[in-house]
Amino acid sequence: MIRTDALTKRFGRVTAVDAVALDVREGDVYGFLGANGSGKTTTVRMLLGLVLATSGDIEVLGEPMPGSARAVLPRVGALVEGPGTYPHLSGRANLALLDATGADGPRRTRTRRIDEALERVGLASVDGRPARAYSLGMRQRLGLAAALLRRPDLLVLDEPTNGLDPQGIHEIRTLLLELNREGTTVFLSSHLLAEIEQMCTRVGVLDGGRLVLQDQMDALRGPTGRTEVRTPDLEEARRLLATMPDLEVESTVDEHEGGRLLVRGAEPADLNARLVEAGVRVTLLSPERRHLEDVVLAATTSGTDRFGRAGASA
Numbered sequence: 001m002i003r004t005d006a007l008t009k010r011f012g013r014v015t016a017v018d019a020v021a022l023d024v025r026e027g028d029v030y031g032f033l034g035a036n037g038s039g040k041t042t043t044v045r046m047l048l049g050l051v052l053a054t055s056g057d058i059e060v061l062g063e064p065m066p067g068s069a070r071a072v073l074p075r076v077g078a079l080v081e082g083p084g085t086y087p088h089l090s091g092r093a094n095l096a097l098l099d100a101t102g103a104d105g106p107r108r109t110r111t112r113r114i115d116e117a118l119e120r121v122g123l124a125s126v127d128g129r130p131a132r133a134y135s136l137g138m139r140q141r142l143g144l145a146a147a148l149l150r151r152p153d154l155l156v157l158d159e160p161t162n163g164l165d166p167q168g169i170h171e172i173r174t175l176l177l178e179l180n181r182e183g184t185t186v187f188l189s190s191h192l193l194a195e196i197e198q199m200c201t202r203v204g205v206l207d208g209g210r211l212v213l214q215d216q217m218d219a220l221r222g223p224t225g226r227t228e229v230r231t232p233d234l235e236e237a238r239r240l241l242a243t244m245p246d247l248e249v250e251s252t253v254d255e256h257e258g259g260r261l262l263v264r265g266a267e268p269a270d271l272n273a274r275l276v277e278a279g280v281r282v283t284l285l286s287p288e289r290r291h292l293e294d295v296v297l298a299a300t301t302s303g304t305d306r307f308g309r310a311g312a313s314a
């Protein structure tokens with residue numbers, strides 16, 4: 001759906017995007033992750049033909065960009081750097097204007113398409129108010145409604161949850177996953193690790209303009225080979241495991257979650273049977289998986305300090 005080859009953008013002496021090779025596939029929810037200033041927005045703008053690349057190639061929906069922009073853009077819904085709205089007009093009137101400026105989109109279905117788009121983003125009941133009375137979250141949703149008007153095959157969204165409260169973030173996330181299930185490929189940029197980890201099927205990580213990592217989320221979050229065990233009977237569990245040869249055991253106590261053991265060298269089903277047999281109560285037992293944060297930390301020179309953490313919003 002999106003492919004770039006050696007995509008590069010220089011602003012004077014600053015190389016904002018450096019030889020990036022994106023590969024976004026049909027059906028992906030692709031998370032484009034990077035700290036502030038890593039080049040996400042510049043890349044997104046190049047994909048949409050809003051900024052010209054210094055060098056390199058771009059293909060969107062199988063067509064070269066920006067050369068085929070007229071054919072490609074009507075099939076792409078985009079939300080870049082906050083939605084532009086006419087503040088004195090209602091949400092509906094804003095959408096009608098946007099729809100009217102589209103290359104196609106038959107007039108007779110316009111009302112229905114606008115109704116559907118407003119409904120989808122949860123603005124159907126408030127659209128009489130002028131957009132200037134909208135909260136940031138509502139404006140963001142209106143921007144998304146505009147992106148949905150053409151029932152796009154591909155949605156390209158730059159930081160779509162920026163500035164939203166947790167409820168707003170949840171709503172946008174649910175909507176995007178719903179659209180993806182219905183067949184829309186979603187490409188979104190974010191500096192929030194947790195957001196990408198929760199939603200995305202594929203991830204690209206930008207660090208200082210370079211794509212330092214690109215893979216399926218499942219592969220990145222592969223098993224570590226250890227088994228995680230949660231138990232209220234931590235001491236008993238530790239004593240028992242100490243009698244078993246070849247096991248490496250690490251244990252921690254979490255204030256909220258109680259005892260936690262990480263066991264290397266055991267088969268999870270066997271381990272469970274042995275613990276339960278010995279009367280150790282187990283609240284959770286599962287193969288440990290790597291966290292995206294660890295993978296990103298290993299891949300980036302800057303570490304994760306500059307990435308937003310769970311729930312944090314810029």
Ligand SMILES: Nc1ncnc2c1ncn2[C@@H]1O[C@H](COP(=O)(O)OP(=O)(O)OP(=O)(O)O)[C@@H](O)[C@H]1O
Binds near residue numbers: 014016036037038042
């Ligand atoms: N028009 C411009 N002129 C000069 N430098 C620019 C321009 N646009 C971006 N840059 C520089 O390019 C680099 C990447 O910026 P970009 O906005 O693409 O990053 P980003 O990852 O989207 O960051 P943020 O999350 O803060 O938006 C930065 O160093 C920025 O200062």
